[in-house]
Amino acid sequence: MLGLLSDTNPKWVAIVEANLSTFLSDHLYAEQKATSNGFSFVIQYPEKTELIKEMGAYALEESEHFKRILDYMLQKGIVLQKDKKNEYVNYLRKFFPKTKDRNENLINRLLLASLIEARSCERFALFAKLTMNAELSEFYQDLIKDEVGHYKLFQNLARKFQDENSVVEKWNKLLIYEATYMKQMGISALVHG
Numbered sequence: 001m002l003g004l005l006s007d008t009n010p011k012w013v014a015i016v017e018a019n020l021s022t023f024l025s026d027h028l029y030a031e032q033k034a035t036s037n038g039f040s041f042v043i044q045y046p047e048k049t050e051l052i053k054e055m056g057a058y059a060l061e062e063s064e065h066f067k068r069i070l071d072y073m074l075q076k077g078i079v080l081q082k083d084k085k086n087e088y089v090n091y092l093r094k095f096f097p098k099t100k101d102r103n104e105n106l107i108n109r110l111l112l113a114s115l116i117e118a119r120s121c122e123r124f125a126l127f128a129k130l131t132m133n134a135e136l137s138e139f140y141q142d143l144i145k146d147e148v149g150h151y152k153l154f155q156n157l158a159r160k161f162q163d164e165n166s167v168v169e170k171w172n173k174l175l176i177y178e179a180t181y182m183k184q185m186g187i188s189a190l191v192h193g
């Protein structure tokens with residue numbers, strides 16, 4: 001359903017379990033970046049009413065995820081680590097050539113966001129399925145419902161602002177580009193590492 005072209009090695013789950021503070025810190029910052037991204041769509045495309053309505057709601061939902069993870073970490077006494085560069089997102093950003101075309105840039109950003117959501121879903125689902133931590137398994141299963149919704153939201157928005165064929169063509173190329181990178185990953189306790 002998510003269309004991803006590579007599956008994460010299940011061994012990644014054991015790496016996460018052994019480094020839970022790294023994983024939860026990285027996830028917390030991912031929710032913060034998603035929140036900021038939602039607000040930035042609103043600020044940069046104020047004339048697109050439907051987009052800003054959806055992105056306002058999206059940013060709030062991601063900020064709720066942020067709070068849920070932070071609360072969990074505080075409750076369990078899990079130390080919050082410093083944010084690190086997100087190599088995955090940096091790699092993905094290089095896929096689209098720089099453009100001054102605002103609409104083209106919007107579509108590229110929507111597809112990037114959709115892909116990051118899709119990969120997060122794949123990782124969270126794998127973790128929820130295999131972790132020995134029942135509480136976190138339930139937490140991630142619950143979170144996946146929202147994140148699948150986000151993946152679809154960005155896909156649908158892209159199709160509102162560009163014709164379906166162009167969107168699908170870009171998406172398919174982006175999936176191949178992403179899979180090339182992700183085939184070598186699953187080696188660190190990061191959401192996309």
Ligand SMILES: [Fe+2]
Binds near residue numbers: 062065147
């Ligand atoms: Fe989220």
Ligand SMILES: [Fe+2]
Binds near residue numbers: 117146147150
């Ligand atoms: Fe999300």
